[in-house]
Amino acid sequence: MCRNQRGRRRPLPRRATKRKATEKEDENVANLNTEQLRRLARLGAMSRLEQIRAEEAAIRAEFPELFGRGGRREGGAAESAAPAPAKGTATRRRRKRPEMSPAQRKAVSERMRKYWADRRKAKGSK
Numbered sequence: 001m002c003r004n005q006r007g008r009r010r011p012l013p014r015r016a017t018k019r020k021a022t023e024k025e026d027e028n029v030a031n032l033n034t035e036q037l038r039r040l041a042r043l044g045a046m047s048r049l050e051q052i053r054a055e056e057a058a059i060r061a062e063f064p065e066l067f068g069r070g071g072r073r074e075g076g077a078a079e080s081a082a083p084a085p086a087k088g089t090a091t092r093r094r095r096k097r098p099e100m101s102p103a104q105r106k107a108v109s110e111r112m113r114k115y116w117a118d119r120r121k122a123k124g125s126k
Helices: 023-030 034-061 075-079 102-123
Strands: none
Touching: none
């Protein structure tokens, strides 16, 4: 289901159903040259892309919280329930972490090696 401009629910657009080709249609396809087949395939591909884009728009309209910028993708109820900031107000930026020096990275690496070695040892003794 998706919502129209007034917010009312309406079903998603249906896809066209495939039908079996008749013998006459099969015969017509056999008479086409490569260029004509390619042109028809391109038209079909363009039509399918339009259908996919319409379906994407319907999904984005139905679930806008999935496509917001910067938020968590794991269904965080606290974030998705919060109203969007009003237009013209400043949004809070994430704090940028300072870059670590090579010595700091090495220290973190050694701590994590020790941590995981202890975890493996504890798991093996259970």
